[in-house]
Each structure stands twice: as structure tokens, then as C-alpha cells.
Amino acid sequence: IIFCANCGGRMVLITQKERTGSSRCFYKCQRHRDNIARCPKSNTITYNTIKTIVDKSLRSFISMVKRNEEVIDLLTEELKKNTNLNLNEELLKKYKNRQTTLITITRNLYEDYASRLIDIETYKTLLGEYQSEQKELKEKIYKLEEEIKKSPITEDSLKNLKDIAFKYIDEIEITQDMVNDLVSRIVIGYNKEINGEKTREIKIIYKFIEMSLD
Numbered sequence: 001i002i003f004c005a006n007c008g009g010r011m012v013l014i015t016q017k018e019r020t021g022s023s024r025c026f027y028k029c030q031r032h033r034d035n036i037a038r039c040p041k042s043n044t045i046t047y048n049t050i051k052t053i054v055d056k057s058l059r060s061f062i063s064m065v066k067r068n069e070e071v072i073d074l075l076t077e078e079l080k081k082n083t084n085l086n087l088n089e090e091l092l093k094k095y096k097n098r099q100t101t102l103i104t105i106t107r108n109l110y111e112d113y114a115s116r117l118i119d120i121e122t123y124k125t126l127l128g129e130y131q132s133e134q135k136e137l138k139e140k141i142y143k144l145e146e147e148i149k150k151s152p153i154t155e156d157s158l159k160n161l162k163d164i165a166f167k168y169i170d171e172i173e174i175t176q177d178m179v180n181d182l183v184s185r186i187v188i189g190y191n192k193e194i195n196g197e198k199t200r201e202i203k204i205i206y207k208f209i210e211m212s213l214d
Contacts, residue, residue: 001179002050004029005189005201007039013047027188045188045200055174057204058182061213065165092144099137106130157208164207182206 002011009031016024025047032039106127113123161182168178189201203212 001183001185002027003185003187004031004039004043005187005203006041006043007031009039011043011045011188041190043188043190045202050186050188053202054179054183054186054204057213058174058178061182062165062168062171062178066169088144088148092141092148095137095141095144099134099141102130102134102137106134161206161208184210 003009004011007029009029011027012030012033014026014028016026018024026044027047027050029039029043032042109118109123109126109130112118113120118126164181167181168175171178184205184207187203187205189203191198191200193199205212
């Protein structure tokens with residue numbers, strides 16, 4: 001579940017014997033290892049470093065859930081704010097309301113024509129405009145609904161994450177089962193030097209929402 005941020009390929013666990021006789025375990029980008037042209041820059045990280053980071057992240061997450069059941073809801077609300085999901089949902093609601101309004105307007109327009117309150121030319125002109133708008137709205141609604149479906153954050157995905165988190169709320173140690181159930185993948189960035197200090201971006205992507213919580 002560990003991937004290179006540069007090429008998107010998997011990182012494989014390698015055990016290397018040291019001259020002292022001890023073993024060194026680390027992850028390395030497989031594409032760089034197999035063919036440097038596919039991933040030009042070496043990307044490695046020790047097993048212990050990964051373990052420490054994952055343990056810390058999961059402990060923090062489970063601890064927050066344990067302290068306050070509502071924290072997961074607050075957290076997911078923040079995640080939703082960081083996506084276009086809320087914006088799309090609001091826009092979809094607006095379009096559907098307008099669609100309903102147009103149906104009423106069209107019905108009233110016909111009644112006005114039937115009651116001879118407007119002439120045939122006015123009726124045809126206005127009807128054409130409303131029908132054109134309805135067609136545009138239908139296309140916009142379809143596109144937005146498809147976009148919302150693609151979003152990893154849905155009511156079901158949030159419920160699944162919440163249920164799995166509570167499953168481990170009383171666990172003392174971070175277990176492999178916990179990692180497998182909660183973590184979708186871990187993305188490892190390159191080492192960088194900023195102001196004389198080495199740093200790197202490591203993202204732990206959680207299952208169900210396909211986003212990092214850090």
C-alpha cells in the first residue's frame with residue numbers, strides 16, 4: 001500500500017545486510033529500481049520511519065474518536081469543505097428548484113394562452129425560451145449529478161469510516177488489521193531541504209474517503 005509520489009508506482013520492501021551483520025529494512029520505488037527512466041530520482045524510506053508515522057497518525061485519529069464521538073463528524077465536515085462537493089450540491093439544489101419553477105411557469109403560460117390573456121405569438125416565443133432553459137438545466141443537472149457520484153465523500157463512505165474507527169476505539173496497540181481496514185495507501189514524497197532542514201511529504205490516505213486526515 002506504499003507508493004512513490006513522483007511516478008505513482010509501488011514501493012517495495014528491501015532487506016539489506018550490513019557489514020556489521022545487522023539487517024536494514026527500507027522501502028524503495030520499484031520503477032526506479034527496475035528502470036531508472038520510468039522514475040529518474042531515487043525514493044527510499046526506512047521501514048521504521050514508515051511504521052512510526054503510521055502509528056502516530058492512527059493513534060491520533062483513534063484517540064480523537066475515543067475522546068469525542070462527534071469529532072469524526074466534525075472532521076468529515078471539514079473534509080467536505082475542502083472539496084467541491086458542498087458547492088456542487090448547493091448548485092444542484094438551485095438548478096432543480098429552477099426546474100420546478102419552470103414547470104409551473106410553463107403551465108401558467110398555457111393557461112394564460114387558453115384564457116386568451118396572451119396571443120399565440122407571445123405564447124410561442126415565451127414557451128420556446130422556457131423550453132430552451134429547461135433543456136440547458138437538464139444537461140447541467142446531469143453533469144453535476146455525475147460529478148457528485150465521483151466524489152469519494154458520500155454519506156455511505158463517511159458512515160463506513162466512522163464504523164471502522166469505532167471498531168478499534170478500545171485497541172491499545174496499532175495492529176496490522178487496523179492499518180488494513182483504515183488505510184488505503186501511503187504516498188511517499190522525495191526528501192527536500194528547506195532552510196537547511198530535510199523534510200518530505202508523506203500522505204496517509206484513508207479508505208472510504210480517499211483523502212488524508214493529517
